[in-house]
Amino acid sequence: MTLLISIFSAVICTAIWYKNAPKSRMMVGVLCWLYWGASIMWLADAIFEYAELGAEYFNPAPSDILNDLYLGLSVVALGLIIWLVILLVKDPKGVIKEALFKKKNL
């Protein structure tokens, strides 16, 4: 479930990035790297789990599904927070600078 959620997030973010690239300054690319990186790593984890459990891997207990869903959503939320922090710190549109400094007409 966590793997599925991260893959869906990665695909959606990549589609949004491609739609708005190259002019967008929202840095959606950061989210793409985060979610793709996690998806690939969880895929490796899933391969090992499948090798160990076999077909049982695809029939998790309802409580496991719920926990993984909760974890997946939390991971997506963490990714969004990391992206937001990077966006605000790098401030590609200069919005924060404009809020902090008053422009002076010379």
Added chain:
Amino acid sequence: MACFIVPAAEAVITTIVAKSMKSGEKSNKNSNIKFDGNNLEAAEKIPFSKKLGWLNKLLWGGSVLLAFEHVWHGEVVPYFPFLTAANDPADMAEMLHEMSTVGVTMAVLVTGIWLGMVAVSHMIEKRASKTTTAKN
């Protein structure tokens, strides 16, 4: 248990390599590319350090989110020794086994996918410059 440490360690190394490469890199020669398929525009190939940056971002991004998963499962704690498996020799052996199997596979898979991306980007660059020179 601590499989994310392997890709995180790789991320540290590739970040250092990318930084040192970036400082010593010369700018690539300019060429004309048709980005929209019609108009020729001046363009420059991106340097290898930038491509290495893709690997860094994949490794760091994945490691951070996986570290969170380990916190979620209680395998990583915010106090010394940070890894719960480090308290017991049997758990420690299991952790090292997981790092050497799952962790290494994670790092290899990410690096393999990045190599594929670099190969595809190289093909795109080659095709774009070939089309431009053929039509000139």
